[in-house]
Amino acid sequence: MIRLVGILIGLGFTFVVLLAFVTGAYTAATEETTESATYVFHEEAHSPESGFSFDGPFGKWNLTQLQRGYQVYKEVCAACHSLNYVAIRDLQQLGYSEAQVKAEAATLQVPGINPDTGEEEMRQALPTDYFPSPYPNAVAASAANGGKIPPDLSLITKARHDGSNYVYSLLSGYQPMPAELNQQFPDFEVPVGGYYNPYFESLVIGMAPPLAADGQVTYADGTEASISQMSADVAAFLTWTAEPKLIERKSTGWPVLGFLLFATILAWLAKKQIWASAKPRNASGRED
Amino acid sequence: MSFPWAKEYQPQNGLTKFLDEKLPLPRFVYNAVGAGYPVPRNLSYFWNFGVLAGFFLMLQIVTGVVLAMHYAANTQVAFASVEHIMRDVNWGWLMRYAHANGASFFFMVVYIHIFRGLFYASYKPPREMIWLLGVTIFLLMMATAFMGYVLPWGQMSFWGAQVITGLFEAIPLVGPPLKTWLLGGFAPDNAALNRFFSLHFLLPFVILGCVILHIWALHIPGSSNPTGVEVKGESDTLPFHPYYTAKDGFGLGVALIAFMTFVFFLPNMLGHPDNYIEANPLSTPAHIVPEWYFYPFYAILRAFTFDFILPAKLWGVLAMFASILVWFFLPWLDKSPVRSGHYRPLFRKFFWFGLIPVMAVLFVCGGAPAEEPYVMISQLATAYYFLHFLVILPIISSIERPDPLPFSITEAVLNSDKKAVLGENAEPAV
Numbered sequence: 001m002i003r004l005v006g007i008l009i010g011l012g013f014t015f016v017v018l019l020a021f022v023t024g025a026y027t028a029a030t031e032e033t034t035e036s037a038t039y040v041f042h043e044e045a046h047s048p049e050s051g052f053s054f055d056g057p058f059g060k061w062n063l064t065q066l067q068r069g070y071q072v073y074k075e076v077c078a079a080c081h082s083l084n085y086v087a088i089r090d091l092q093q094l095g096y097s098e099a100q101v102k103a104e105a106a107t108l109q110v111p112g113i114n115p116d117t118g119e120e121e122m123r124q125a126l127p128t129d130y131f132p133s134p135y136p137n138a139v140a141a142s143a144a145n146g147g148k149i150p151p152d153l154s155l156i157t158k159a160r161h162d163g164s165n166y167v168y169s170l171l172s173g174y175q176p177m178p179a180e181l182n183q184q185f186p187d188f189e190v191p192v193g194g195y196y197n198p199y200f201e202s203l204v205i206g207m208a209p210p211l212a213a214d215g216q217v218t219y220a221d222g223t224e225a226s227i228s229q230m231s232a233d234v235a236a237f238l239t240w241t242a243e244p245k246l247i248e249r250k251s252t253g254w255p256v257l258g259f260l261l262f263a264t265i266l267a268w269l270a271k272k273q274i275w276a277s278a279k280p281r282n283a284s285g286r287e288d
Numbered sequence: 289m290s291f292p293w294a295k296e297y298q299p300q301n302g303l304t305k306f307l308d309e310k311l312p313l314p315r316f317v318y319n320a321v322g323a324g325y326p327v328p329r330n331l332s333y334f335w336n337f338g339v340l341a342g343f344f345l346m347l348q349i350v351t352g353v354v355l356a357m358h359y360a361a362n363t364q365v366a367f368a369s370v371e372h373i374m375r376d377v378n379w380g381w382l383m384r385y386a387h388a389n390g391a392s393f394f395f396m397v398v399y400i401h402i403f404r405g406l407f408y409a410s411y412k413p414p415r416e417m418i419w420l421l422g423v424t425i426f427l428l429m430m431a432t433a434f435m436g437y438v439l440p441w442g443q444m445s446f447w448g449a450q451v452i453t454g455l456f457e458a459i460p461l462v463g464p465p466l467k468t469w470l471l472g473g474f475a476p477d478n479a480a481l482n483r484f485f486s487l488h489f490l491l492p493f494v495i496l497g498c499v500i501l502h503i504w505a506l507h508i509p510g511s512s513n514p515t516g517v518e519v520k521g522e523s524d525t526l527p528f529h530p531y532y533t534a535k536d537g538f539g540l541g542v543a544l545i546a547f548m549t550f551v552f553f554l555p556n557m558l559g560h561p562d563n564y565i566e567a568n569p570l571s572t573p574a575h576i577v578p579e580w581y582f583y584p585f586y587a588i589l590r591a592f593t594f595d596f597i598l599p600a601k602l603w604g605v606l607a608m609f610a611s612i613l614v615w616f617f618l619p620w621l622d623k624s625p626v627r628s629g630h631y632r633p634l635f636r637k638f639f640w641f642g643l644i645p646v647m648a649v650l651f652v653c654g655g656a657p658a659e660e661p662y663v664m665i666s667q668l669a670t671a672y673y674f675l676h677f678l679v680i681l682p683i684i685s686s687i688e689r690p691d692p693l694p695f696s697i698t699e700a701v702l703n704s705d706k707k708a709v710l711g712e713n714a715e716p717a718v
Contacts (some may be wrong), residue, residue: 020593023593257545261544263541
């Protein structure tokens with residue numbers, strides 16, 4: 001009985017799903033499929049020529065690069081993008097001294113409350129404060145940027161597929177719209193206030209090229225500030241902001257794996273030795 | 289409840305004698321996973337996965353309890369509290385990555401455990417109750433994992449909750465009020481997040497309870513084995529300890545190496561980048577996908593695109609639940625007297641060339657965007673899935689002529705190991 005009901009239910013589901021298949025196949029066969037420009041011209045993110053120092057299982061931070069990246073963030077990105085989950089004190093991990101971090105904090109203003117009057121006011125930041133947002137609230141951020149809030153950058157390299165390379169490719173990938181795109185998709189156009197960027201999912205990004213010219217930032221360490229260099233540096237910095245424990249994690253992994261490998265080999269040898277005594281006995285139950 | 293030749297626990301010293309008299313816990317452990325539990329001697333490494341599942345359940349509970357000490361279930365701060373764990377809590381990143389990847393590994397080993405049961409028909413008498421409890425555990429795991437994924441309150445958390453609770457809306461009449469009741473509102477919000485946290489903390493202990501029942505039920509008939517032939521005598525078994533504790537120890541080592549590789553080197557590979565964006569009810573992600581372990585069932589849900597009497601969405605929901613509930617009925621759908629797939633030529637073909645590739649196809653389609661050709665492929669795969677369990681399995685169990693079974697486990701072991709054992713001992717098994 002159960003099997004009869006089962007067969008009927010099974011055939012029922014099969015019938016309905018095959019019906020859906022037939023209608024779907026019919027639609028697919030009769031409807032013209034139009035390729036979209038975002039499929040054809042979207043490009044996958046790629047790494048900077050020399051790669052990133054933190055890539056791979058043995059990766060390490062390049063502290064001078066992170067410091068340069070922080071400088072790019074501070075002088076360029078911070079005008080529009082917040083860094084909500086990073087505290088100013090965290091900068092010490094980039095190789096700055098406590099005094100340097102204190103001095104850095106003093107250059108930033110955060111919302112506070114006047115201890116005498118209780119009124120809201122801006123005050124000098126302390127290392128324990130988090131990086132202040134460039135806008136007082138989300139509405140202001142949206143209003144100043146054509147209706148879109150510039151995303152917070154703390155986690156951006158983890159919030160995008162292949163994030164470090166994505167940030168690098170996006171920042172260094174602004175270019176004029178290719179002529180073939182226009183020939184293939186005459187309807188496609190870059191709207192006013194948009195910029196063509198093949199690394200952005202929709203090909204059109206609302207952010208004006210933030211790193212527009214070589215030498216836009218004057219690096220304290222004298223490195224030549226090409227667009228590609230600045231993009232790589234800030235991508236490295238944003239990889240650190242997204243996961244400050246990245247290198248600690250990888251370097252902890254090796255001893256853990258080493259120990260486990262050792263323990264597993266011991267376990268295997270123990271297993272072999274124990275099972276050596278488990279020769280099958282015959283059916284009379286006597287030991288062979 | 290055990291075999292008559294099972295070794296009896298002998299308390300050795302004053303303390304264990306005292307305990308054995310007042311609260312015989314050591315005896316209980318001895319009989320459960322010690323020398324007092326005789327196990328078929330021919331278990332393959334596929335029989336390691338039950339112990340592994342138990343290990344990952346415990347790992348999830350331990351890491352989860354620690355994470356709950358630092359996590360805040362409030363939509364205003366949930367996302368930030370996870371970042372606090374990642375950045376400021378000592379070893380918080382390790383706890384969180386172990387918990388997130390632990391869920392993936394828990395599902396991975398449980399899937400292997402389930403499909404081992406399907407191939408060796410471990411659901412057949414006398415082990416139906418073990419199987420029923422196992423499917424119940426799997427359903428509880430799915431609910432727990434779903435609610436856990438909502439807790440970080442990222443984009444996929446929010447929209448996943450929206451989609452899954454939206455499924456209940458497809459139920460006629462009571463659907464929409466049921467969804468509102470489940471969420472405590474019209475959309476996932478603070479009320480939903482709070483109750484999901486509460487249930488996500490509770491359900492693992494319900495799972496633990498079911499696991500205890502699962503193991504209890506297992507110890508009544510004893511473990512199944514690759515031949516599917518029941519234990520006939522003492523020579524067919526080995527005491528669990530030290531033989532299978534040693535084998536499980538080695539298996540656990542291998543599993544931990546794979547697990548730690550993910551935790552330390554690829555912690556976000558099995559996750560989705562969108563979940564590092566805080567939940568935003570006003571911005572829908574381009575593709576809403578569940579965690580990878582739900583892909584096959586998500587593909588079945590989306591395969592129903594045609595309104596046949598009932599709305600397509602309702603068909604999808606019914607089919608998705610039916611695709612798991614059908615497992616409950618396997619002991620009565622598959623009537624073949626032979627258990628192991630090794631001795632069932634027809635069943636074996638449908639298993640390896642039907643069910644397994646179809647599960648793989650559903651897995652790929654479930655993770656792909658709802659576009660052609662994925663939808664059409666998942667429709668064919670879904671059709672096979674239901675045919676396999678509800679039509680093919682009952683029919684082949686009546687028409688199939690199984691291969692001859694070995695007389696006993698010992699005989700099977702001796703035959704497969706003739707050179708090593710028979711050559712030396714020159715005493716054939718009877």
